[in-house]
Amino acid sequence: MQVEITVNGQRRSDDVEPRLLLVHYLREVCGLRAANVGCDTTSCGACTVLLNGASVKSCTVLTVQANGQQVTTAEGLAPDGELHPVQAAFRQEHGLQCGFCTPGMVMAAVGLLSENPHPTEAEAREGLEGNFCRCTGYHNIVRAVLAAASSRGGTAEQERAEAGA
Amino acid sequence: MIPAPFDYVAAESATHALDLLDSFGDDAKLLAGGHSLLPMMKLRLATPAVLIDIGRLTELIGIRADGDELVIGAATPHAAVAASDLVRADAPLLAHSAAQVGDPQIRHRGTIGGSLAHADPAADLPMALVALGGRVDLLGQGGTRRVAADDFFTGFFETGLDPGELIASVRVPRLPGAAWGYQKFVRRANDWAIVGAAAINGRIALANMGPTPLRARAAERALADGASAAEAAEFAAEATEPGEDVHADRDYRRHLARVLTRRALERRR
Numbered sequence: 001m002q003v004e005i006t007v008n009g010q011r012r013s014d015d016v017e018p019r020l021l022l023v024h025y026l027r028e029v030c031g032l033r034a035a036n037v038g039c040d041t042t043s044c045g046a047c048t049v050l051l052n053g054a055s056v057k058s059c060t061v062l063t064v065q066a067n068g069q070q071v072t073t074a075e076g077l078a079p080d081g082e083l084h085p086v087q088a089a090f091r092q093e094h095g096l097q098c099g100f101c102t103p104g105m106v107m108a109a110v111g112l113l114s115e116n117p118h119p120t121e122a123e124a125r126e127g128l129e130g131n132f133c134r135c136t137g138y139h140n141i142v143r144a145v146l147a148a149a150s151s152r153g154g155t156a157e158q159e160r161a162e163a164g165a
Numbered sequence: 166m167i168p169a170p171f172d173y174v175a176a177e178s179a180t181h182a183l184d185l186l187d188s189f190g191d192d193a194k195l196l197a198g199g200h201s202l203l204p205m206m207k208l209r210l211a212t213p214a215v216l217i218d219i220g221r222l223t224e225l226i227g228i229r230a231d232g233d234e235l236v237i238g239a240a241t242p243h244a245a246v247a248a249s250d251l252v253r254a255d256a257p258l259l260a261h262s263a264a265q266v267g268d269p270q271i272r273h274r275g276t277i278g279g280s281l282a283h284a285d286p287a288a289d290l291p292m293a294l295v296a297l298g299g300r301v302d303l304l305g306q307g308g309t310r311r312v313a314a315d316d317f318f319t320g321f322f323e324t325g326l327d328p329g330e331l332i333a334s335v336r337v338p339r340l341p342g343a344a345w346g347y348q349k350f351v352r353r354a355n356d357w358a359i360v361g362a363a364a365i366n367g368r369i370a371l372a373n374m375g376p377t378p379l380r381a382r383a384a385e386r387a388l389a390d391g392a393s394a395a396e397a398a399e400f401a402a403e404a405t406e407p408g409e410d411v412h413a414d415r416d417y418r419r420h421l422a423r424v425l426t427r428r429a430l431e432r433r434r
Contacts, residue, residue, distance in 0.1 A: 001173060018173035018216065019206075040166050042204055042271060043355075054244070054273040060203050061274065064173050065196075065220065112269065129354050130268025 003067040007032070008076025016063045023047040023058035025066075026073055034074035034103040038132070045131030048104035048111075049073050055111030057130070074103040077110065086110050086148040095144030097135035105131050109145045118149050168206035175218045179333060182219050183306055186329050189215045195331055196220060197240045200267070200275035201283035220276070225333060228252060233339050235259075236302075239278025239332040243290075244269070246277055255339040258365050261347050262293035268355040278332040281317070284324045287357040287373035289349070291318060295378045296345075296363035296370035299337040305330040318377035340366065346429030350421055352412065359412045362401070362425035364433065374405040374422050381405075384426055398427035 004013050007030055014029055026032045026049065035058055038046030042060040049058045050072040077084035083091065086109050096102045105128065112119065112127035119127060124145045125138075133141060173196075176182035186193055192214035196202060199220070205211040219225060225240035228249045235256055237246060246252055246263035253260045266272055266280065266289050280290040281301060294301075294314040301317055302309050306329060317325050326332065345365040349358045349372070361372030362381070367388055369381040383400035402419035409415055 017170065019168045019170055021167065024167075040207070042200065042267075045268070045270060048270055051273075055270045056274050057270045060200055062173070062196075062199065062203065062216075064175075065199065065218065067175070108270065111273075127269055130270045 001064055003064055005063070005066050005068070006070045008072055009079065014063075018062065018064050020063045021059055022049070022051075022056075022061040022063050022066055022071070025063040026058060026071070032073050032075050035107075036100055036103060038100065038104070043132070044101070044104075045108055045128075046101050046104040048107040048131065050107060050111055053111070053114060055108050055130075072107075074106055077106070084110070085151050086113065086145070089144040089148035089151060090141070093140050093144035093147050095137070095141040097133070097137040101131060101133045101135075105133065105141055109141075109148065112145065113149055113152075117152060119145070121146060124149075166207035168203070169209060169212045171206075171213055172215045173218065174215065176222060179219065179222060179224055179304055179331065182217050182222070182331060183304065183329065185215075185217045186331070187306065189217070191328065193217055195282075197225075197276040197279040198242060198274040199279075200271055201279055201285070219331065225278070230255070230339065231336075234300075234336045235339055237277055237335045237337070239281075239301075239334055240276045241278075243267075243272035243275050243277065243280070247272065255341050256297065256337045258297060258345040258347060258363060259290075259293050259299075259337055261345075262289045262363070265289045265347070265349055271355070277335050281335065282324060282326060282332055284318055284322050284377070285357065286318075286321065286375060286377050287359075287361070289358070289361070289372070291378040292358075292361050292363050292370045292372035293347075294335065294337070295380060296365055296368055297337045297340070298368060299335060301332050302334045302336065303327070303330045304333040309333060311336070314378075315380065321376035323376075344433035346431070346433040348425040348429045348432075350425060360407070360418050360421035360425055362422065362429040364426070364429040369401065369426055369429070371401065371405065371422055371426070374402070374407045374418060376406070376408075379405055381422070381426055388430070394430035395427050398423050398430060401426035 036046040038044035194213035196216040197220040243263040349361040383403035387397040402422040407418035
């Protein structure tokens with residue numbers, strides 16, 4: 001089936017089998033290897049990408065379901081070579097160990113911060129509950145998310161005060 | 166894991182989906198978010214020949230008030246239900262339940278109608294719908310019929326949906342200010358409930374205490390007769406038929422039903 005999908009800002013047209021999973025489309029058809037296949041059962045989050053700006057697990061989305069829509073992978077976060085604030089924060093805070101979960105963690109974090117720009121630590125942990133780090137390096141990952149949020153200015157407390165004002 | 170081959174049709178409208186269902190019959194399955202169906206297809210537990218995609222039909226997405234009910238389009242994702250000001254104000258138990266499903270990514274894709282049609286007795290939304298006394302609007306070639314939650318879930322992963330029907334929308338009573346409690350016992354983050362209990366306005370529903378979500382009717386009767394939460398909860402496991410698995414045996418599930426029902430009643434908010 002012919003699909004037209006905008007991947008990292010570039011519109012593509014590809015002929016795909018209906019059963020082709022989005023993660024396989026991204027890795028094997030588009031050549032974008034950031035999204036990893038981890039558990040392949042909608043649990044680990046290593047395959048997380050943004051679909052129309054919302055985080056999704058691309059092992060459980062058919063490519064044909066993304067027809068006509070926008071997909072963003074970790075490769076698309078830094079189109080000009082300058083790290084996205086979330087990527088920069090993961091580097092600064094050493095939010096990774098082996099690195100396998102990292103692209104999914106970064107995309108989940110970008111999705112989380114788009115919905116909640118200044119999460120509390122508890123909200124950051126809850127917001128990443130769909131992503132497993134089998135190195136168990138969660139503390140630095142959470143620090144990185146909070147650092148990325150504060151690098152945009154403002155805090156959860158300030159934001160709430162403003163919202164209440 | 167890759168699903169067996171199938172044909173894919175994006176329905177242009179709900180009635181188009183019904184026509185496609187008619188023409189393909191039992192070979193077809195409806196696809197919305199696909200977060201129950203695709204994992205089953207990857208495991209080859211389901212091998213439909215045709216998927217009819219209704220996940221982007223705007224007529225099946227959205228939340229509105231209709232008199233004393235909220236009407237939620239069947240293809241509305243859990244994240245939208247959980248974040249809806251209308252749902253949070255008038256049916257906070259449902260908003261809370263939607264926020265308990267899986268994890269953020271799953272809630273972006275999974276839909277309320279998909280979860281109800283899948284009818285996993287351990288899932289959040291079937292229990293919430295039974296607790297709330299909600300209803301589902303089932304659309305077929307003959308029009309729409311409205312089925313109460315208590316009658317919709319007919320067996321283990323089975324519902325009252327006829328083969329040619331789809332869930333168009335979900336209806337829950339508007340109960341602003343009604344105290345409600347929600348308890349879900351899991352061993353792992355974002356897992357299905359080993360047992361769950363939800364309580365609102367004298368109704369108590371249990372998850373994973375039988376082949377369908379169940380009313381804890383003996384406990385409800387005790388409450389109605391003036392029993393305390395702790396006293397009523399002692400009856401929570403009556404007339405249940407929990408299964409046994411690696412997580413829990415029957416006696417432990419009955420124990421959990423009593424404890425979670427007591428907590429759901431005592432911690433109503």
